Amino acid sequence: MDIILLIKAVIMGIVEGITEFLPISSTGYLILSADIMNFWDKDKVDLFVVVVQLGAILAVIYDYWGRLWQALVGLLTGKADGMSNPRQLGLSLIVATIPVMIVGFTFADEIKAYLFNPITVAIMLIIGGLLIFYVEKRPKEIVAHEAEQISIKTALLIGLFQCLALIPGTSRSGSTIIGALWLGVSRKASAEFSFFLGIPVIVGAALLDLLKHHEVLSSSEDWWVLAVGTVVSFVVALLCIRWLVDWVSRRDFTIFAWLRIITGILVLIATWVFGYQITA
Template sequence: MSHIVTAIIQGIIEGLTEFLPVSSTGHLILSGDLMSFKGDKADTFEVFIQLGAILAIVVLYWRKYLSLLGIVKNEVSQEANGHSLNLGHIIVACLPAMAMGLVLNKVIKNYLFSPYTVLIGLVVGGVFMIYAERNAKPAKAQSMDGLSYRQALQIGLFQCLALWPGFSRSGATIAGGLLIGASYRAATNFSFLIAVPMMVAASGFDMLKSYKTLTASDMGYFAVGFVIAFIVALLAVVSFMKLLEKLKLSSFAYYRFVLAILFGIYLLVR
């Protein structure tokens, strides 16, 4: 299959799945397996186009990011616990997964980027999401501005689970947020907000390691995948935000189970 066609398909899949707790990386690995799009370049491509989808969050939350940088005033009022979201919350939430990803990068790429490990991640992540939903603590933080530094760090620790492809970064952070006393809305918005520095770091690190193996011809389909992922994500994000408010985590967990079963059957019979 043409790399351009593959890039378009992968870009659409990335844009549609990045903001749902179903694991965009897992979906890209599974679809890449179906299209025989594998190897180091495919792995780098999958990480790179995720950055395209993440840019949709920058567009959606541009005022919040500028307020975190002190460029514009944060118009969100503080909650009763006296906390207001700032750059420190983002830093403490991102550091655990960044550090662990840096240390385990080679292990993750060599052993976890396969359809079989993704299926495990889909199932285990789905079970975790159902558990979190059923055992959620009373919400002390109703919005992102109500999150404490401790809660931000705890969500960041849960984010480390998403280093296993298929587990889902948004699924891990939203579920983790519910377990430590964040509302569904607060955990979801914070999950989206910290996605930007996480994916910028991951994409930048991967490109620094892989750029020497890429050729000029690779840049074309990399750019196509990036742009498609950005456009699809930008169109989908508002609808998905509304969808996330209406559906429970368990709904996405059951979808993950069905996908794992169907693809597992495919792997057995192919």
């Protein structure tokens, strides 16, 4: 067993657990981290980057199990105790998931082949940071204070915003949270809806990628490396979820916009000035 490789997997899991629910692009930071550490070969890294996110989204399921279960019951029966409109939440999540599923299933291989590289990540980090500045300064009228109040139309538009996250460096959380804020959803509801929306998207993408590309994991050690990263991401994400909800309820995302832009600029400088090697 390669201990150094396992340590790198732990680091990758920590990066995923911290960044998955922040508007800074977990995929982008995973690609950059893998590139800097020379972590695995490209095919294994591409699979790891997708599957390790499963750990973070399992943390959401664990932490919000009660609300998610009642939303499922509400979707099936039209009612559930303790929630204002559980059926609405279930329907909205289904509708918001459809666009990214269609685009992702159609273009997943092309996206991984041509866009999973540091230059794409850097450019999208900068663009996303500028969009955060714009949305935060834009006047807002709140139309949904809770995730259960998000309408079908708003959910569909959030789902379209989520399609942008297929480009590494954009951020799934960032595109859905900022998109929801733009559409008049409260900060807390935007964050929680983004968390919930990640469940079908990330679980589906991880399982599909494992099914299509499991052969790149050619040894038991490869599976151990993937498992370690996923477990670490679950634990770290579990510690971060409530903190982020509390953060967005009281503060804006300006600090994350600056972090995105500074990171993107540093990567571009490293590439063009210091000869940083791009993983193709």
